[in-house]
Amino acid sequence: MIKIITHRLFWPVVLLLVLFVVNLVAFPGFFRIEVKDGHLFGSLIDILRNGAPTLIVAIGMTLVIATRGIDLSVGAVGAIAGALACSIILDSPAPGSVTTVVTAVVVSLLVAVVLGLWNGALVSVIGIQPIVATLILMTAGRGVAMLITEGQILTVSSPPFKVLGSGFLLGVPVAVVVAAVIFLAAAMLTRQTALGMLIESIGVNPEASRQAGVRARELLFAVYVFCALCAGIAGLILTANQTAADANNTGLFIELDAILAVVIGGTSLIGGRYSLLGTLVGALVIQTLVTTVYTVGIPPITTMVFKAAVVVAVCLLQSPATGAAIRRWRLRHLARADRQAVA
Amino acid sequence: MSAVAPVVEMTGISIAFPPVQALEGVDFRLYPGEVCSLMGENGAGKSTLIKALTGVYPIDAGQILVAGRQVSFSGPGQAQEAGISTVYQEVNLLPNLTVAENIMLGREPRGWAGIDGRAMRRHSRELLRGLNLDVDPGSLLGSHSLAVQQLVSIARAIDIQAKVLVLDEPTSSLDSDEVEELFRVIRSLKESGVAILFVSHFLDQVYEISDRLTVLRNGRLVGDYRTDELLRIELVHKMIGKEMAVLDQIERRTQTADADQELKPHVQAVGLGRKGSIEPIDLTIYEGEVVGLAGLLGSGRTELGRILSGVDRSDTGTLAVHGRTRRFRSPRAALKQRVAYSSENRRAEGIVGDLTIRDNIVLALQSDRGWFRRIPRRRQDELTASYIDALNIRPDNPDALVRNLSGGNQQKVLLARWLATAPRLLILDEPTRGIDIGAKAEIQKLVADLADNGMSVLFISAELEEVLRLSHRVVVLRDRRKVADLDNDDLSVSDLLSVIADGTAPEEVTA
Numbered sequence: 123m124i125k126i127i128t129h130r131l132f133w134p135v136v137l138l139l140v141l142f143v144v145n146l147v148a149f150p151g152f153f154r155i156e157v158k159d160g161h162l163f164g165s166l167i168d169i170l171r172n173g174a175p176t177l178i179v180a181i182g183m184t185l186v187i188a189t190r191g192i193d194l195s196v197g198a199v200g201a202i203a204g205a206l207a208c209s210i211i212l213d214s215p216a217p218g219s220v221t222t223v224v225t226a227v228v229v230s231l232l233v234a235v236v237l238g239l240w241n242g243a244l245v246s247v248i249g250i251q252p253i254v255a256t257l258i259l260m261t262a263g264r265g266v267a268m269l270i271t272e273g274q275i276l277t278v279s280s281p282p283f284k285v286l287g288s289g290f291l292l293g294v295p296v297a298v299v300v301a302a303v304i305f306l307a308a309a310m311l312t313r314q315t316a317l318g319m320l321i322e323s324i325g326v327n328p329e330a331s332r333q334a335g336v337r338a339r340e341l342l343f344a345v346y347v348f349c350a351l352c353a354g355i356a357g358l359i360l361t362a363n364q365t366a367a368d369a370n371n372t373g374l375f376i377e378l379d380a381i382l383a384v385v386i387g388g389t390s391l392i393g394g395r396y397s398l399l400g401t402l403v404g405a406l407v408i409q410t411l412v413t414t415v416y417t418v419g420i421p422p423i424t425t426m427v428f429k430a431a432v433v434v435a436v437c438l439l440q441s442p443a444t445g446a447a448i449r450r451w452r453l454r455h456l457a458r459a460d461r462q463a464v465a
Numbered sequence: 466m467s468a469v470a471p472v473v474e475m476t477g478i479s480i481a482f483p484p485v486q487a488l489e490g491v492d493f494r495l496y497p498g499e500v501c502s503l504m505g506e507n508g509a510g511k512s513t514l515i516k517a518l519t520g521v522y523p524i525d526a527g528q529i530l531v532a533g534r535q536v537s538f539s540g541p542g543q544a545q546e547a548g549i550s551t552v553y554q555e556v557n558l559l560p561n562l563t564v565a566e567n568i569m570l571g572r573e574p575r576g577w578a579g580i581d582g583r584a585m586r587r588h589s590r591e592l593l594r595g596l597n598l599d600v601d602p603g604s605l606l607g608s609h610s611l612a613v614q615q616l617v618s619i620a621r622a623i624d625i626q627a628k629v630l631v632l633d634e635p636t637s638s639l640d641s642d643e644v645e646e647l648f649r650v651i652r653s654l655k656e657s658g659v660a661i662l663f664v665s666h667f668l669d670q671v672y673e674i675s676d677r678l679t680v681l682r683n684g685r686l687v688g689d690y691r692t693d694e695l696l697r698i699e700l701v702h703k704m705i706g707k708e709m710a711v712l713d714q715i716e717r718r719t720q721t722a723d724a725d726q727e728l729k730p731h732v733q734a735v736g737l738g739r740k741g742s743i744e745p746i747d748l749t750i751y752e753g754e755v756v757g758l759a760g761l762l763g764s765g766r767t768e769l770g771r772i773l774s775g776v777d778r779s780d781t782g783t784l785a786v787h788g789r790t791r792r793f794r795s796p797r798a799a800l801k802q803r804v805a806y807s808s809e810n811r812r813a814e815g816i817v818g819d820l821t822i823r824d825n826i827v828l829a830l831q832s833d834r835g836w837f838r839r840i841p842r843r844r845q846d847e848l849t850a851s852y853i854d855a856l857n858i859r860p861d862n863p864d865a866l867v868r869n870l871s872g873g874n875q876q877k878v879l880l881a882r883w884l885a886t887a888p889r890l891l892i893l894d895e896p897t898r899g900i901d902i903g904a905k906a907e908i909q910k911l912v913a914d915l916a917d918n919g920m921s922v923l924f925i926s927a928e929l930e931e932v933l934r935l936s937h938r939v940v941v942l943r944d945r946r947k948v949a950d951l952d953n954d955d956l957s958v959s960d961l962l963s964v965i966a967d968g969t970a971p972e973e974v975t976a
Binding site: 314315316317319320322323326327329330331332333334335336337341394395453 | 525776795796797800801806808813814815816817818819820824828829831832833834836837838839840882
């Protein structure tokens with residue numbers, strides 16, 4: 123019992139369940155999943171699909187945060203990737219062909235990787251604090267995206283591109299499949315190799331890690347590149363979903379949602395131990411919250427306030443003070459049980 | 466002495482960190498105007514008892530009386546208000562504030578426009594002068610050596626005008642002059658009626674300064690003795706509760722390996738130096754040899770260890786390993802040549818606190834293999850189990866976080882990390898600092914065994930007895946220069962001290 127309560131994922135999961143119950147009360151068909159034309163539909167599926175971009179960004183963010191870093195530029199990187207893909211598709215003679223779309227996707231993701239290298243270089247080679255280093259691209263990146271779109275909103279009508287945002291694969295939304303693949307890939311890559319342990323080691327104690335021969339510079343490059351790649355993929359999904367690249371608004375504030383998801387998932391912003399599973403739960407909590415706001419009928423413009431409330435709640439529940447209170451409660455409980463046993 | 470009422474009276478103190486019972490029914494008394502030493506091995510409960518007294522940990526059972534009144538502190542602040550001031554082993558002040566700000570933090574003198582900086586610095590300077598410490602109160606604390614920082618935290622404690630001063634390992638980073646200085650301060654505080662609780666692993670210091678000894682073992686009180694009535698050997702027996710067979714075993718064992726002089730040079734430094742940290746130095750270390758590095762704090766002993774192992778880059782001279790010139794641009798490069806450095810600063814540069822014992826042990830080995838070729842879990846477990854067993858690491862749970870281990874056990878985990886990389890030269894910087902006698906003896910014995918098996922060791926320690934006991938050869942540093950390179954035939958501590966003090970070697974110097 124205590125083991126469950128003190129588990130780092132206990133409160134985030136409880137929160138998610140509470141949100142589910144609220145939704146169920148407001149909308150009895152919440153858990154219903156239907157199959158229409160061989161595709162899955164339902165509120166839960168919507169949550170997964172709409173939450174996919176945030177989850178993808180949050181996965182990259184988790185690894186960055188584990189190294190004591192942070193990446194504020196993910197939204198801008200996503201916008202650049204989306205703008206680039208759209209402009210390539212628009213400039214091509216055959217916007218509807220699969221080859222064009224694959225080219226556009228590959229090129230824009232390569233550019234995302236380059237942007238990740240830029241962040242990695244600023245942080246690991248030049249040694250700028252991550253929050254400042256990525257702030258540069260956060261602001262400049264939107265400008266770069268504007269240059270690519272020439273200040274226009276680029277609307278594309280390319281069915282293969284649209285699939286990325288709103289298509290289905292074996293009945294499951296493509297965005298969800300992509301998120302799942304990235305999640306599993308990240309988990310395998312860090313936990314089946316020693317990557318995760320070395321990343322945590324840098325996050326906990328960079329100097330000790332250096333003296334133990336850990337290649338901190340290479341690893342930092344790797345996490346920022348991975349994070350930018352995730353941001354690029356998320357940007358493409360968002361753009362494809364809207365079938366339009368909007369340099370100003372694609373992925374706006376997604377860095378905040380991603381950081382929130384990571385924090386709700388129990389990974390500390392001080393770096394060190396991280397939990398990808400926690401990040402998954404965190405991303406689901408955030409998206410479910412947004413959905414809840416709609417289903418309960420609260421004006422959507424107040425969503426931010428509810429997000430803030432959730433963050434406060436989770437932070438309070440996960441704080442050391444709460445942990446101590448639970449331990450005290452447990453000791454009293456045990457003592458009482460002892461007395462009863464004696465009596 | 467018993468006619469005076471105790472200023473601190475702790476009765477039946479119990480504290481548990483399930484599943485560990487850290488303290489069980491411990492009684493402790495402290496009288497005004499005395500120095501009492503709390504003795505015990507790591508894990509005996511010394512720190513826990515101190516933290517109970519200073520309000521860091523709530524007690525599960527028992528009562529605490531301070532000046533006859535029952536207290537129950539819910540935090541260190543309350544303990545401080547009750548007149549109990551603490552100086553911890555690891556300095557916990559704020560390195561990014563000035564010396565004066567650290568001393569006066571929370572009690573800043575106020576002027577018409579907020580804090581009166583000038584009055585603060587003036588007051589601090591007077592305080593520091595009382596400690597014979599000549600530092601600028603306006604300088605950043607972090608720019609000073611650990612020793613100075615320690616004295617600053619003592620200055621802070623004195624300024625609070627405490628009735629009880631708790632000194633937890635205050636001398637572990639001080640050299641002998643600074644220790645004398647500290648003792649002078651302690652004596653004068655004692656005369657002014659302050660009760661002092663002193664914790665140190667240096668028996669000499671304990672015997673020099675304390676009036677009374679309270680011995681703990683495994684969270685229980687062993688007894689309470691007058692210092693002049695308890696022989697050292699009796700004290701050690703009471704602390705570890707068993708015969709000290711380990712210590713006797715390594716007594717003078719170094720003599721045996723002295724016979725064969727036709728050893729091959731393993732690491733050879735010629736004119737190796739680094740501006741601002743150590744003057745160019747020549748040093749040869751042979752295979753299977755333990756070279757002791759003696760010198761005062763700041764003599765360059767740590768700096769030499771760091772440039773030999775690539776932790777800092779050298780800017781002059783050459784370094785050859787097995788006859789081939791190498792340039793260590795990083796610790797990683799040195800580790801590739803099987804040269805490992807174990808930092809003196811265990812917490813900041815050694816352990817990775819939030820990772821497990823297993824992760825900490827395999828860390829260096831794993832980074833050598835690269836991230837992709839993960840050491841198979843079974844191999845990791847074998848490795849960890851074998852080191853936990855060989856070095857007697859407690860707790861023996863490989864999943865325990867290293868942050869929660871005692872200092873001695875953290876040191877052992879660190880040693881295990883370097884040993885797992887099978888180093889040919891192991892540079893140990895203060896490996897026994899701040900750890901208990903039992904663990905110390907185990908580590909010393911380990912060093913001797915490793916050298917017998919062909920590993921070279923550069924042993925850096927402030928404790929000359931330890932250096933002499935383990936080393937085949939002793940290199941003495943003074944003011945960042947090498948002043949002597951002595952074969953350890955009949956060296957005594959006083960020989961070494963005179964070299965350290967005068968900078969001239971005795972007759973039988975070898976090149």
